[in-house]
Amino acid sequence: MLIYTNDPAMKNILSENGENLFSIEKSENFSLETPIQLSQYLIILIHKGEGIYHADFASFNFSGPTLLFSTPLQTIYIEQLKNIEYTVLKFHGDFYCIEAHREEVACNGLLFNNIYLEPSIIISEQQHNDFNKLLLHLEEELADPHSSEMILKAYLQVILAKCSTAKLRTMEKDIVTTSKDxxxxxxxxxxxxxxxxxxxxxxxxxxxxxxxxxxxxxxxxxxxxxxxxxxxxxxxxxxxxxxxxxxxxxxxxxxxxxxxxxxxxxxxxxxxxxxxxxxxxxxxxxxxxxxxxx
Known part of the structure; x- marks a missing residue:
């Protein structure tokens, strides 16, 4: 069911027991400065700024525009934030199962649940604009009381598929520029x-x-x-x-x-x-x- 709050950036889809299944939140309303564990998958679009992203015991530097990812119940936080702005897309496995949609999005083991790869993608300004537009459309759907979960899932699937494609392209470039051990x-x-x-x-x-x-x-x-x-x-x-x-x-x-x-x-x-x-x-x-x- 759709649940609306007074803050447009905090509209959610909640389960019957109150679990947050799907939401979009802004950096001014959602802090990543202290360690947190969430039961949702996270896609964090960094619009600008820089910092150090920690996901469990791994950490790396980043600067915007970039995409960061988190799997359910990882301990994550960002330190040494500088002029940072971001949008966070959260979705629970009960809302959209990435394993059930492996053929459509191919993100499990690539964006999420991979111990060898950094959970990030450096993106161009054009890619940033494209992802930002998709998130804005999602926000509009969440603001519409007549919106359906099917439409939200369709947008989410497109975002995940585009993220997977961007990650694969980045990896292909790394193979060319980085010597393999x-x-x-x-x-x-x-x-x-x-x-x-x-x-x-x-x-x-x-x-x-x-x-x-x-x-x-x-x-x-x-x-x-x-x-x-x-x-x-x-x-x-x-x-x-x-x-x-x-x-x-x-x-x-x-x-x-x-x-x-x-x-x-x-x-x-x-x-x-x-x-x-x-x-x-x-x-x-x-x-x-x-x-x-x-």
Missing amino acids: EKMEQFRILLDEKYLILRKPNDYAQILSISPNTLTKKSIKYFGKTPTQLIQDRLILEAKKQLHLTTRSIKEIAYLLQFNDEHYFSRFFKKYTQISPQTFRNKGGISQVAYLSK
Whole structure:
């Protein structure tokens, strides 16, 4: 149902239990200066200004115009803000399931839920104008009491698809201008294959025939993270996937991820996300795709 507030920048679509499913908010009404955890996906269009964007334990500098992204219940904030203006588009998985629309938008694992890529896109002034116009049209739809969720979802789908296309083009340019580190590409493949059984950087260094110190230096330079961070991030990413995209119990997920018991898994998950697995599932919900095969 559509819920309107007095502030035009804060119009929302809420679920029956009051969860914010969809909204557009402005920098003057929505602060990112202190760490927050939200149950929605975020697309942050930076109109101008600069700062340092933190998403969980990763951070990087940015300047506008640019696009920043956040997955549900990441701890995010921006520090050292300078003359910054932005618009935030928030949507919950219960409003629009990116996994169910993988073919249309192809953003899962690209804009969201990727431990190797910075969750950002540097955009041109023309791209900024295009994205800003789409957001303005969305605001107009939210202001219209006769608007439908179908129209809002259509606009959201276009924005996500355009973001995915822009990200892919940026990556293609990076391939041309940046030399590829074959050892780190091997590490990426190895980590995705072995993260359940190999939990120490030394294990990967041995297979790659390099010293642990060299692995750490190369990983920081190439991915912006240490091998330990990447191993932890990969485990957490899979845990979130299981909690959101399946109906498995916490105990079953702990067993699947090869933890000794569900209590150890819960402590590990909370250490790196600040919330328990059950709270993550309660706030993020179970995706509709979890029930498709039932």
